[in-house]
Amino acid sequence: MDYVDEETSQRSHENIDVVYNVTEDTFGDIYAERQPVVLRGLELGPCMERWTVDYLAENGGEKEVKIHVSQTPQMDFINKNFMYRSLPFCDLVKRASQDFQAEYFAEETEKYYLRALGDDPRKDKADIKTQFPALAEDITIPPFFSEEKFFSSVFRIASPGLQLWTHYDVMDNFLIQIRGRKRVVLFSPKSVNYLYMNGDKSEVLDIDNVDEEKYPLFKKAERFEVFLEPGDVLFIPALWFHNVISLDFGVAVNVFWKHLDDQMYDNKDTYGNKDPLPAGRAFQIADRAIKALEELPEEYRDFYARRLINRIENKAVISDENLI
Numbered sequence: 001m002d003y004v005d006e007e008t009s010q011r012s013h014e015n016i017d018v019v020y021n022v023t024e025d026t027f028g029d030i031y032a033e034r035q036p037v038v039l040r041g042l043e044l045g046p047c048m049e050r051w052t053v054d055y056l057a058e059n060g061g062e063k064e065v066k067i068h069v070s071q072t073p074q075m076d077f078i079n080k081n082f083m084y085r086s087l088p089f090c091d092l093v094k095r096a097s098q099d100f101q102a103e104y105f106a107e108e109t110e111k112y113y114l115r116a117l118g119d120d121p122r123k124d125k126a127d128i129k130t131q132f133p134a135l136a137e138d139i140t141i142p143p144f145f146s147e148e149k150f151f152s153s154v155f156r157i158a159s160p161g162l163q164l165w166t167h168y169d170v171m172d173n174f175l176i177q178i179r180g181r182k183r184v185v186l187f188s189p190k191s192v193n194y195l196y197m198n199g200d201k202s203e204v205l206d207i208d209n210v211d212e213e214k215y216p217l218f219k220k221a222e223r224f225e226v227f228l229e230p231g232d233v234l235f236i237p238a239l240w241f242h243n244v245i246s247l248d249f250g251v252a253v254n255v256f257w258k259h260l261d262d263q264m265y266d267n268k269d270t271y272g273n274k275d276p277l278p279a280g281r282a283f284q285i286a287d288r289a290i291k292a293l294e295e296l297p298e299e300y301r302d303f304y305a306r307r308l309i310n311r312i313e314n315k316a317v318i319s320d321e322n323l324i
């Protein structure tokens with residue numbers, strides 16, 4: 001049920017649905033809804049018992065991984081308040097599981113975040129089977145999409161308290177939480193105009209204490225919230241914004257797969273966050289349209305810009321309830 005918080009007038013929702021013991025058949029109906037859902041009680045394999053810090057360190061080995069190192073819990077991609085560094089996987093796991101570091105890059109309370117990448121991130125997608133074969137055997141990916149649609153599988157390891165900025169991905173996603181609890185706040189794709197986007201990321205970092213003068217429209221965004229427990233699988237449909245806080249030392253694997261036909265996606269995209277090709281073309285054309293309008297005096301530019309917006313609204317926007 002939707003409700004509006006009287007004090008903040010933030011449009012809000014109760015927690016998103018939790019569905020138990022989903023099978024390939026019953027997932028079909030859930031998938032068609034294109035809403036985030038927590039799948040609980042799925043068989044995820046021995047990772048649920050085995051993936052202790054010691055086991056991960058031993059079986060993940062000394063492979064170098066590129067990590068985010070942050071002195072503040074709230075990472076800011078746009079203003080880069082963190083550093084990129086490398087560590088052997090086994091050391092990263094040990095450090096991320098501790099609140100204080102004996103060895104550190106900047107300070108003893110620094111936090112770590114791993115978003116695993118392919119061996120050559122410009123060419124290869126992350127795939128735990130290739131990069132961490134010994135650990136990949138321990139996890140059963142819910143077999144609810146066809147293998148040809150598979151895009152990547154990504155280790156996500158985080159220090160307690162670390163917050164990842166609000167962003168969207170262009171692939172469908174199962175976020176499989178293996179260790180630690182996590183708060184995920186989601187915003188509907190229809191709220192895009194209220195999130196102050198910069199590329200695929202929102203400029204609003206502190207989503208719980210929003211600067212209303214700077215971001216007056218943010219309160220109109222449709223906000224969903226869920227607390228994941230170990231063993232939960234969150235289905236995040238493509239284009240749904242998500243912001244994640246690891247409440248404990250967190251180990252997760254997320255699996256991206258293609259919702260659209262293959263030719264819609266940029267085959268140079270190794271992260272799963274490049275807009276579908278027709279959307280990319282539309283942005284380029286829009287930039288050209290803006291440039292063309294700049295040739296006009298202000299009065300005319302304003303008039304024709306309004307006509308252009310109106311044409312796009314009338315022809316391409318399915319529901320205008322969230323237009324500014």
Ligand SMILES: O=C(O)CCC(=O)C(=O)O
Binds near residue numbers: 158164175242244
């Ligand atoms: O769980 C996390 O650390 C981030 C998850 C995420 O951003 C994703 O699955 O796309």
